[in-house]
Amino acid sequence: MGMVFGKIRVASPKFQVLNSTANYEIRHYPSLxxxxxxxxxxxxxxxxxxxxxxxxxxxxxxxxxxxxxxxxxxxxxxxxxxxxxxxxxxxxxxxxxxxxxxxxxxxxxxxxxxxxxxxxxxxxxxxxxxxGEKKYGVVRFKGMATTEVVAEKTDKLKKDLEKDGFKVSGEHVLARYNPPWTLPPFRINEVMIPVE
Known part of the structure; x- marks a missing residue:
């Protein structure tokens, strides 16, 4: 049952939250x-x-x-x-x-x-x-990470980051926390944009 819902308990890389707003987090990730x-x-x-x-x-x-x-x-x-x-x-x-x-x-x-x-x-x-270590602006969302949803989240995150004075330093990364067979309502995803 756990597999269908994708609730597999596994480790994630440790990161430090440098800043948190209602729209996004700024995180620092160590070298991996x-x-x-x-x-x-x-x-x-x-x-x-x-x-x-x-x-x-x-x-x-x-x-x-x-x-x-x-x-x-x-x-x-x-x-x-x-x-x-x-x-x-x-x-x-x-x-x-x-x-x-x-x-x-x-x-x-x-x-x-x-x-x-x-x-x-x-x-x-x-x-x-x-x-190497990196700093990202991150927004979390649930459900299917379709091309359209990811593009929409990326666009909004980029605008929010730039509005708040962050310099975007690369293309977005899609982070998915569940295996591909997880039912859509139980999926957790993030769009991560590298910032300086």
Whole structure:
């Protein structure tokens, strides 16, 4: 029963709330080690969440972990999704969604302080990397994180942040706290926008 409602008790990265308003929170996240996959949803039968099972297999959610140890790695939340970075000549430019590539990330448990401490993935599409500390403006919402809802939340959050004097320093990230099979009324999501 718990699985249908998505009430899985798992750890989330610790963050510090620097500022809280009626519309959003400003959070500081420490450096984290993540497992990520960048893919074109069209290659995975048009499934925008297609990266989930590949990352879940790496940590061993559904059986034997597909990493070189093999070591079962505890699941954490949220699952992060963002537009993939496209490297043009010198600077990384973030692509917008709509049929383009998507990057999905699982944050690895705190015991992994450096990327090389994490077990190596068997699937070469999975990349282990370190994400430096970051500051985000965050808004939380329930239900389905459809493209339209996410665009609306992102637009409003961006406007609220800029109105309050924050400088937006990158594209939004969608954070989802429940597995894909969770019933919509029980889903918790956040839109996170990096700020300086």
């Amino acid at each position: 080690v993540v497992a990520e996959i960048t893919y074109d949803p069209a290659d995975l039968k048009g499934n925008k969440d297609g990266g989930f099972s590949i990352l879940a297999n790496y940590i061993g959610v559904f059986g034997k972990p597909q990493n070189t140890k093999p070591e079962k790695i505890d699941m954490t939340t949220p699952v992060l999704t963002k537009a993939a970075e496209k490297v043009d000549m010198t600077t990384p430019v973030l692509t917008k969604g709509n049929g383009e590539k998507v990057t999905m990330q699982f944050t690895l448990p705190e015991k992994y302080k450096k990327a090389e401490e994490a077990p190596e993935p068997v699937d070469e599409r999975v990349v282990i990397k370190e994400e």
